[in-house]
Structures are given as C-alpha cells and as structure tokens.
Amino acid sequence: MLTMMIASVTCLVLFLSANISSAQLKKVRLAIPTVDIVTLPLKMAQAKGFYQKEGLEVEIILIAGALGVRAVVGNSVEFSTASGSILAAAARGVPVKLVSVITAKPTFDLISDPKIQNFQQLKGKFVGISTRGGTFEHITRLILERNQLHPDKDVTILALGRQDALHLALKTGRIAAAIYSPPRSLMLYRDGFHKLAVSGDYLPHYPIGGLGVTDELIKKRPADIQAFVKATLAGMAYYRRNRGESIQFIVKELKMPDESLAAQMFDWHQTVLADDGRPSPTWVNAVLDFTRKSLEISAPIPAEQVFDFSFVDKANR
Numbered sequence: 013m014l015t016m017m018i019a020s021v022t023c024l025v026l027f028l029s030a031n032i033s034s035a036q037l038k039k040v041r042l043a044i045p046t047v048d049i050v051t052l053p054l055k056m057a058q059a060k061g062f063y064q065k066e067g068l069e070v071e072i073i074l075i076a077g078a079l080g081v082r083a084v085v086g087n088s089v090e091f092s093t094a095s096g097s098i099l100a101a102a103a104r105g106v107p108v109k110l111v112s113v114i115t116a117k118p119t120f121d122l123i124s125d126p127k128i129q130n131f132q133q134l135k136g137k138f139v140g141i142s143t144r145g146g147t148f149e150h151i152t153r154l155i156l157e158r159n160q161l162h163p164d165k166d167v168t169i170l171a172l173g174r175q176d177a178l179h180l181a182l183k184t185g186r187i188a189a190a191i192y193s194p195p196r197s198l199m200l201y202r203d204g205f206h207k208l209a210v211s212g213d214y215l216p217h218y219p220i221g222g223l224g225v226t227d228e229l230i231k232k233r234p235a236d237i238q239a240f241v242k243a244t245l246a247g248m249a250y251y252r253r254n255r256g257e258s259i260q261f262i263v264k265e266l267k268m269p270d271e272s273l274a275a276q277m278f279d280w281h282q283t284v285l286a287d288d289g290r291p292s293p294t295w296v297n298a299v300l301d302f303t304r305k306s307l308e309i310s311a312p313i314p315a316e317q318v319f320d321f322s323f324v325d326k327a328n329r
Contacts, residue, residue, distance in 0.1 A: 038069065038236060040069070041070075041072075041091070042071070042091045042092070043073050043074075043075040043093070043094065044075070044092075044093045045074070045075070045174065046076075046174045047265060048266070049193060050093070053244070053248040054244055056248075060246075060247065060250055062246040063239075063240070066239035068236070068243065070240075076173055081101045084098070085107075090236065090240075094147075095221055097143075097145060097147070097224075099303055099318060103307055104307065104309075108224055108225065108226050109227060109318065109319060110219060110222045113291050114221035114222055116219065116287075117212045118151055118218050118220055119194070121207050121210050122152070122191050122208040122209040122210075123190065123200050124205065124206045125182065125189065125206070128188050128189060131161055131208065134166070134167055134188055135166050136166070137188035138169075139156070139169050139170070139189050139190060141170070141172070142172070142175070142178065143171050147218070151215060152190075152191055154214055176196075178191075179196045182200070189208060198273055217291075223244065238327065241289070241324055241327050245327050252282060252285065258278055259271065289321075289324045289328075290328065296319060300315060
C-alpha cells in the first residue's frame with residue numbers, strides 16, 4: 013500500500029512539473045514560405061528541442077513570401093524566413109531587420125519545359141514565380157534580363173504561390189519555366205525537364221532563408237530574439253554534423269521516397285549554408301548593391317538599415 017502511495021505521489025509530482033515547465037515556455041510564431049530544404053535546419057532545431065531548451069515554444073506557420081513581411085509587421089508572427097521580402101522591405105524603409113542568415117546564396121535553378129532549350133524560346137510564354145516582390149521574382153527578373161529578355165514585355169510573369177503549385181503548373185504546361193529549389197528541381201530533372209540557369213551563377217551573394225524581425229521586437233524583446241537565434245544556430249550545427257540522421261529527416265519532412273535523392277540534397281545543401289549565420293562584410297555589400305539596383309533605389313542602403321547581426325555575434329561568442 014505504501015509503495016502504491018509513493019508511486020502515485022511520484023507520478024503526480026512529475027505531471028505537475030511537466031505542466032509547470034510547459035507553462036513557462038514562451039510561445040513564439042515563425043512564418044516560413046514553404047517546407048523545403050532551406051527551412052529544415054529550423055525544423056531540426058524544433059525537433060531536437062533546442063528552442064525548448066532556450067525557453068521557447070515555436071509554432072511554425074506557412075505564409076508565402078511577401079505576406080510573411082506583413083505578418084511580421086502586423087505582429088501576427090514574431091519571425092519570418094522570407095529573407096528576400098524582408099530585405100526588400102527594409103531597403104524601402106519598413107522597420108524590419110534580418111538578424112541571421114541560413115543560406116548565403118540562391119539555391120534555385122530556372123527550369124523549363126523540355127521543349128524550351130534556350131531563353132529565346134521563352135518569348136511569349138508564361139514564367140512562374142511564388143509571390144510578387146519576393147526573392148523568386150527578383151532572381152527571375154535578373155536571369156531574364158541577363159539573357160536579353162524583358163521581364164514585362166517578352167514574357168508574362170505569373171504569381172502562383174508555393175513551390176508545389178509551381179511544380180504542378182510546369183508539369184501540366186500552364187507555365188513554360190519557373191525557379192525551383194531541391195527536391196523539386198532534382199525531381200524535375202529526373203523527369204526530363206531542362207535546366208536553363210543556376211541562380212547562384214547570376215547572384216552568388218543573396219540570403220535564401222534568414223530570420224526577419226521588426227525593429228519593435230528588437231527593442232522590446234531582445235531576449236526572445238537572442239534565444240531564438242541561439243537555438244536556430246544550434247539546430248543548423250546539429251543538422252550539419254549528423255549526416256545520416258539529417259538525411260532521414262529530409263526523407264520524413266519532405267516526404268521523399270528516394271533516400272539517395274535525400275542524400276544528394278544534403279550534400280549539396282552543405283555547400284550553400286551560411287557559416288554560423290553571419291556572412292562577411294563583402295557578402296553584405298554585394299547584397300545591398302543588388303537590392304538597391306533591383307529596387308531602383310538611387311541612394312546607398314546602410315547595412316544597419318537592413319541587418320542586425322548582434323544576436324548572432326553574441327550567440328557565437
């Protein structure tokens with residue numbers, strides 16, 4: 013009888029401790045444009061409990077591109093990984109900042125219908141992007157212009173939403189080309205679709221996936237940002253160090269039946285991840301220069317208007 017009472021009290025203590033611990037976690041929301049290879053290190057951080065260790069309970073919400081900026085500014089979410097949209101908004105004076113970078117250069121390929129073998133064959137055709145004003149549109153326009161095509165005259169650009177919608181549009185012939193990241197790019201190549209361009213060849217310095225927050229959050233809740241950045245960096249480091257587990261994580265999260273494709277994705281991903289979430293000053297200057305030109309901003313853009321890497325620097329120390 014005494015043994016049963018002790019066991020019951022022990023279970024009650026453990027139950028109450030778990031509830032108290034859960035109640036002490038601060039809930040924060042993270043907007044991601046899509047579940048893809050770029051956002052997997054953050055999901056790894058969540059799965060391995062790194063955010064919980066820093067006192068955060070993270071809810072991940074799918075919000076496409078530029079809408080993620082609106083969600084951040086409107087306080088619907090605290091963080092967004094729509095780095096291109098955050099970057100463009102900050103350059104225009106919206107009070108937001110990128111506080112960390114996940115991937116330091118574009119991860120996309122411009123892929124076309126098998127019948128489209130060169131850029132001149134794109135004339136008069138539809139080219140897909142995810143949303144207006146985001147990274148996909150900026151890079152698509154850059155690639156088209158570099159290949160003597162006017163983005164608003166020679167082709168028609170359609171905003172179709174997330175990568176799965178773009179994938180279906182190309183497969184069904186609704187569009188002639190679009191930019192895709194792994195695994196969809198690798199899957200399309202296996203199905204015979206054509207690689208028109210590699211975005212990194214045109215723009216080697218650009219954030220694809222980074223943590224965007226408002227200036228207000230930096231001012232009022234710096235401890236939450238610090239905790240989130242620290243946990244994210246821990247997730248990135250764990251993801252990089254544990255190849256076998258990370259490949260299985262890719263298979264699970266991206267619902268990939270082919271483990272060899274997942275291994276190919278992981279090995280490629282290591283080549284584009286940002287070191288410690290903190291790019292070099294050369295990288296920062298190149299990104300700001302491209303942003304200024306693409307948005308047709310005449311004046312130089314101060315780095316402190318767009319970036320705040322103080323949280324990364326503190327976490328790395």
